[in-house]
Amino acid sequence: MFSEISVFLNLTERDITKMIKIQIPATSANLGAGFDALGLALDYYNYVDMEEADGIFIESLDGIPVPTDASNLVYDSAHVLYDICGKKLSGLTVRQVNNIPMARGLGSSSACIIAGLVGANELLGKPMGFDDLVDLSAQIEGHPDNTAPALLGGIVTAVFDGKRVHWVKQEVFTTLKFVAVIPDFELKTEKARACLPKEVSHKDAVYNLSRAALFSASLLTGKYENLRTAVHDRLHQPYRMELIAHARDVFDTAYSLGAYAAYLSGAGPALMAIVGDDNEFFCGKMRFALDRMGLAEWQVKEMHIDNEGTKIISR
Numbered sequence: 001m002f003s004e005i006s007v008f009l010n011l012t013e014r015d016i017t018k019m020i021k022i023q024i025p026a027t028s029a030n031l032g033a034g035f036d037a038l039g040l041a042l043d044y045y046n047y048v049d050m051e052e053a054d055g056i057f058i059e060s061l062d063g064i065p066v067p068t069d070a071s072n073l074v075y076d077s078a079h080v081l082y083d084i085c086g087k088k089l090s091g092l093t094v095r096q097v098n099n100i101p102m103a104r105g106l107g108s109s110s111a112c113i114i115a116g117l118v119g120a121n122e123l124l125g126k127p128m129g130f131d132d133l134v135d136l137s138a139q140i141e142g143h144p145d146n147t148a149p150a151l152l153g154g155i156v157t158a159v160f161d162g163k164r165v166h167w168v169k170q171e172v173f174t175t176l177k178f179v180a181v182i183p184d185f186e187l188k189t190e191k192a193r194a195c196l197p198k199e200v201s202h203k204d205a206v207y208n209l210s211r212a213a214l215f216s217a218s219l220l221t222g223k224y225e226n227l228r229t230a231v232h233d234r235l236h237q238p239y240r241m242e243l244i245a246h247a248r249d250v251f252d253t254a255y256s257l258g259a260y261a262a263y264l265s266g267a268g269p270a271l272m273a274i275v276g277d278d279n280e281f282f283c284g285k286m287r288f289a290l291d292r293m294g295l296a297e298w299q300v301k302e303m304h305i306d307n308e309g310t311k312i313i314s315r
């Protein structure tokens with residue numbers, strides 16, 4: 001009898017405090033030529049538990065260090081949403097599982113921003129819709145090509161006019177593997193943006209826009225033989241590759257192992273290979289090649305497209 005009551009009390013307590021658990025996918029942005037415009041979501045997830053509290057209580061459940069004060073990106077993004085809705089935030093309990101490696105080009109900061117916004121929106125009874133959340137997350141991040149697919153899933157084409165994001169999400173029905181080769185060092189997006197030219201030629205602009213359009217059309221229609229051409233670009237990869245020793249060797253290896261395409265994921269340093277599901281031993285062979293290049297600390301991670309985006313998985 002006593003234990004039944006205490007179980008009932010615990011459930012009631014949990015109900016009142018409204019602890020929610022959010023699952024947020026990794027993302028790969030740019031997709032070669034679609035700088036700041038294209039991105040897709042991947043089946044590799046961060047998890048964030050969140051509830052209102054009288055103070056800031058932030059914990060990393062997997063030992064990955066995260067800021068534990070108001071500068072924490074999950075907390076800060078939640079705070080922004082509360083402010084906009086005119087609600088006072090007395091504090092939050094936030095527990096993070098950070099599977100997505102930080103500052104590697106797989107959308108770790110976008111995952112934090114989306115977790116904060118979606119969590120806060122849920123705690124407040126969903127005052128904001130998808131459009132608001134897409135806009136707000138791009139305003140916080142500065143570009144939409146990680147935040148939008150992290151929220152929406154699939155492949156997202158997005159134009160950010162500085163205030164609003166004009167976007168289309170498309171689900172991708174494919175068995176393609178997205179294999180990330182993840183260096184053992186970080187590359188901050190600010191640094192990877194600082195090395196880009198201020199202006200480009202008309203010819204280079206055409207080179208990129210034609211390939212960006214080709215990428216999404218080819219991915220969506222299964223014309224994968226186009227992807228190798230589609231990922232070439234002249235706006236960012238040639239400059240950023242200089243910051244990533246061995247990047248060209250990894251691309252050459254990926255193509256020699258039969259990848260459809262290889263590109264710099266987001267601002268890097270992760271390198272992404274797009275591989276057919278019939279290419280059974282691609283990851284093992286890539287691992288072997290990296291070891292022989294002296295890159296034993298680099299990781300190889302096989303992923304697939306996530307079409308669902310961020311989900312509240314319990315409340």
Ligand code: HSE
Binds near residue numbers: 037145
């Ligand atoms: N489009 C962004 C960039 C993605 O390439 O800088 C990185 O967050």
